Amino acid sequence: MGALRDSAVAVLRSQGRKCRPRTWLVGAGLLLVLAADPAGAQTTAGFDLRLHVEVPLRDGTRLNATMYFPRGAASAEPGPVILAMTPYTADSYHHFVLPIVRRGFVVAVVDVRGRGGSEGTFSPFTQEARDGYDTVEWIARQPWCNGKVGM
Numbered sequence: 448m449g450a451l452r453d454s455a456v457a458v459l460r461s462q463g464r465k466c467r468p469r470t471w472l473v474g475a476g477l478l479l480v481l482a483a484d485p486a487g488a489q490t491t492a493g494f495d496l497r498l499h500v501e502v503p504l505r506d507g508t509r510l511n512a513t514m515y516f517p518r519g520a521a522s523a524e525p526g527p528v529i530l531a532m533t534p535y536t537a538d539s540y541h542h543f544v545l546p547i548v549r550r551g552f553v554v555a556v557v558d559v560r561g562r563g564g565s566e567g568t569f570s571p572f573t574q575e576a577r578d579g580y581d582t583v584e585w586i587a588r589q590p591w592c593n594g595k596v597g598m
Contacts, residue, residue, distance in 0.1 A: 494545070495516040496513070513556045515553065517549070517551050517553070527592070530557065531598070536564075537558045537563055540556045560578055
């Protein structure tokens with residue numbers, strides 16, 4: 448497992464992507480997906496995964512999102528989206544998200560400002576309301592969302 452993880456990390460770093468070898472590198476299957484097609488959506492068992500999706504905020508800051516789509520959902524009828532915003536890095540939520548995605552929901556896990564892959568300075572409780580509002584509005588405007596966003 449260590450050699451496979453190191454290979455995936457090397458591929459991502461060679462493309463200029465931020466990558467810290469830690470718990471988000473869960474299982475050999477996800478590692479192979481990350482290494483196989485790091486640009487755009489990656490597909491794995493029953494869902495499509497998009498890493499490092501940039502969510503623009505009104506002040507120009509960009510938050511980092513990890514997006515999970517039920518297989519084919521990005522090209523299907525728009526539906527509701529479940530949003531989680533976290534200071535603990537979006538890449539570490541894989542095992543929490545899979546049961547929700549397998550029930551047909553799109554899930555967006557977003558690093559809050561200044562944490563994980565997001566820009567800006569982390570200042571707990573001062574920016575979450577405004578950034579959360581901007582994130583919900585951005586998700587609601589996407590072609591794969593029907594305007595309903597749950598948190």
